[in-house]
Amino acid sequence: MDPVGVAAAPDAGPGPAWRTKCPWGAPNTTSISCSLADVMSEQLAKELQLEEENAAFPEVVAVAEGPFITGENVDTSSDLMLAQMLQMEFDREYDAQLRREEKKINGDSKVSISFENYRKVHPYDSDSSEDEVDWQDTRHDPYRADKPTTTPRKGFIGKGKDITTKHDEVVCGRKNTARMENFAPEFQVGDGIGMDLKLSNQVFNALKQHAYSEERRSARLHEKKEHSTAEKAVDPKTRLLLYKMVNAGMLETITGCISTGKESVVFHAYGGNTTEDKVIPPECAIKVFKTTLNEFKNRDKYIKDDYRFKDRFSKLNPRKIIRMWAEKEMHNLTRMQNAGIPCPQVVILKKHVLVMSFIGQDQVPAPKLKDVTLSSEDMKKAYYQVLNMMQQLYKECNLVHADLSEYNMLWHDGKVWLIDVSQSVEPTHPHGLEFLFRDCRNVSQFFQKGGVAEALKERELFNAVSGLNITADNEVDFQEEIEALEKMNEDHVQNHGKKLSMFSSDGDPPIYDE
Ligand code: ADP
Numbered sequence: 138m139d140p141v142g143v144a145a146a147p148d149a150g151p152g153p154a155w156r157t158k159c160p161w162g163a164p165n166t167t168s169i170s171c172s173l174a175d176v177m178s179e180q181l182a183k184e185l186q187l188e189e190e191n192a193a194f195p196e197v198v199a200v201a202e203g204p205f206i207t208g209e210n211v212d213t214s215s216d217l218m219l220a221q222m223l224q225m226e227f228d229r230e231y232d233a234q235l236r237r238e239e240k241k242i243n244g245d246s247k248v249s250i251s252f253e254n255y256r257k258v259h260p261y262d263s264d265s266s267e268d269e270v271d272w273q274d275t276r277h278d279p280y281r282a283d284k285p286t287t288t289p290r291k292g293f294i295g296k297g298k299d300i301t302t303k304h305d306e307v308v309c310g311r312k313n314t315a316r317m318e319n320f321a322p323e324f325q326v327g328d329g330i331g332m333d334l335k336l337s338n339q340v341f342n343a344l345k346q347h348a349y350s351e352e353r354r355s356a357r358l359h360e361k362k363e364h365s366t367a368e369k370a371v372d373p374k375t376r377l378l379l380y381k382m383v384n385a386g387m388l389e390t391i392t393g394c395i396s397t398g399k400e401s402v403v404f405h406a407y408g409g410n411t412t413e414d415k416v417i418p419p420e421c422a423i424k425v426f427k428t429t430l431n432e433f434k435n436r437d438k439y440i441k442d443d444y445r446f447k448d449r450f451s452k453l454n455p456r457k458i459i460r461m462w463a464e465k466e467m468h469n470l471t472r473m474q475n476a477g478i479p480c481p482q483v484v485i486l487k488k489h490v491l492v493m494s495f496i497g498q499d500q501v502p503a504p505k506l507k508d509v510t511l512s513s514e515d516m517k518k519a520y521y522q523v524l525n526m527m528q529q530l531y532k533e534c535n536l537v538h539a540d541l542s543e544y545n546m547l548w549h550d551g552k553v554w555l556i557d558v559s560q561s562v563e564p565t566h567p568h569g570l571e572f573l574f575r576d577c578r579n580v581s582q583f584f585q586k587g588g589v590a591e592a593l594k595e596r597e598l599f600n601a602v603s604g605l606n607i608t609a610d611n612e613v614d615f616q617e618e619i620e621a622l623e624k625m626n627e628d629h630v631q632n633h634g635k636k637l638s639m640f641s642s643d644g645d646p647p648i649y650d651e
C-alpha cells in the first residue's frame with residue numbers, strides 16, 4: 138500500500154502526475170468519467186433516434202424508405218411492434234369515434250348512411266398478422282404521392298371541433314365530400330359525392346387516412362400476385378429510372394413483368410436506338426434488384442467474404458449493398474460473355490437496375506430447364522454443354538455460379554443459357570468450393586433424373602470442374618476435405634495477405650484478374 142497514493146486520490150484529479158503515482162486508482166477513475174460521458178451521449182443519441190422514429194412514424198410503417206433502409210436501426214423490431222400496438226389502439230378509438238359520428242349524422246332519419254366501410258379495423262380484417270409480415274414490401278408511397286390539394290385549414294379547423302357559424306360547417310362539409318373524389322380510384326367512396334352529404338373535417342380527415350391505408354393494403358395485395366404490373370412492382374425512384382431509360386431512347390417500351398422473385402423483378406422491354414457507343418439488343422430484360430432488404434440479409438455471406446468487395450462492404454449502407462449485387466451480376470456476366478458462355482449480354486447498369494439482352498423471343502422468355510421437355514438427345518447435349526460451361530466458368534472466368542440449377546438455366550436456340558449470377562463468387566471465396574459442390578449436386582441430380590446415363594455423380598463432377606482430386610468415397614468425408622481446403626486457403630490469405638492458387642492440381646491455376 139502506498140499511503141501517498143491513497144491520500145492523493147480524492148483531490149488530485151486525473152492529472153498525468155497523479156496517474157503515475159496511483160497505480161490502482163487511475164484506471165478506475167478514468168473509466169468512470171469516460172463511461173459517464175459515453176452513457177450520456179449514447180442516451181442522447183437513443184433519445185434523438187426515438188424522437189426521429191416517432192416523428193417519421195407513418196412512413197416507417199408504410200414506406201420502404203423509412204429509416205430502416207439506412208441500416209442505422211436494423212434492430213427495431215420491438216419499436217415496430219410498439220408502434221403497431223399504438224396504431225391498433227388508435228384505430229380502435231378512431232372506429233369508436235366513427236360510430237358516434239355515424240349515429241349523430243343519421244339521427245332519426247329513415248335513410249341512414251353507413252360508415253362501416255371506413256372502419257380501420259374491419260370485422261373481417263382484424264387479424265393484422267399479414268401486415269406485420271409484409272409491410273416492408275409495400276412499394277407504393279401513399280403519403281408522398283399526389284396528396285389532394287386542400288384549402289388552408291386555418292379558419293375552420295383551428296378552433297377545434299366548435300365550428301361556430303353554420304355557414305362554414307355546411308360549406309366545409311360539402312367541400313370535404315367533394316374532396317373524396319381525390320382518393321385513389323379503387324377506394325370506394327360510395328355515392329356520397331352525388332348527394333348533398335356534408336362531412337365534418339374530423340370525419341373527412343379520418344376517411345382520408347383510411348383511404349391511404351386502403352391504398353397501401355391494395356398495393357400489398359397486388360404485389361403478392363406472381364405477375365404484377367410494371368407500375369406497382371417497383372418503387373417511385375426505380376420507376377423514374379426506367380422512365381428515364383425510355384425517355385433517353387435507350388428502350389423503346391417496357392412491355393411488362395417476366396418474373397417477380399424474392400430479390401428481383403425482371404421486366405421485358407423492346408430495345409431503343411442503337412447509338413455509336415451502345416448497341417441495344419432488339420429485346421431486353423431489365424432486372425430490378427429489390428430495394429427491400431429482407432431477402433438480402435441472408436445473402437451477406439456471399440458478398441461479405443468475397444474479397445473483391447471486402448473493403449467496400451463494411452462501409453456501405455444496405456442500399457449500396459443492393460447496388461453491389463447488381464454490379465456483381467454485371468461483372469460476372471461480362472466475364473462469362475468474354476469466355477463465350479451463352480448468357481445475357483449486359484447493356485447497361487444504373488444503380489440497382491441491370492439491363493441485359495433478352496433470352497427468348499417476341500416477349501416470351503426462354504423456358505427454364507426445369508420447365509422444358511427435351512428429347513433424350515437434347516438432354517444429353519444439354520448435359521455436356523453444362524459440364525463444359527461449368528469448367529469454363531471455373532477456369533476461364535474464375536467463378537463458381539453458386540446458384541446453379543435447372544431454375545437458372547434457360548433453353549433457347551437449342552442450347553443452355555446461364556442466368557442469375559449476382560451471387561456467383563470466385564473459387565477462392567471462403568465458401569466457394571462448398572457452393573461449387575452444391576451446384577454439382579443440383580446439376581448431377583437433374584441430369585441423372587432426366588435420364589442422362591453419362592451424367593457424372595456429384596463428387597466426380599466436382600473434381601471434373603475444379604480439377605481437384607478429392608478422393609473421399611463418401612459425402613461426409615468429401616465435404617470435410619472441401620472445407621479443409623477452404624480453410625487452408627483462408628489461412629494462407631491470413632499469412633500472406635493475398636489469394637494464391639493452391640487448388641489446381643494440373644498446373645492450370647485460376648486467373649486472378651482483379
Ligand atoms: P432471381 O434472383 O429472381 O431468380 P433471375 O435472374 O433468375 O432472378 O431472373 C428471374 C427470372 O426472370 C428467370 O428465371 C427468367 O425466367 C427471367 N429472366 C431473367 N433474366 C432474363 C433474360 N435475360 N432473358 C429472359 N428471361 C430472363
Ligand code: MN
Nearest residue numbers: 544545556557
Ligand atoms: Mn433465378
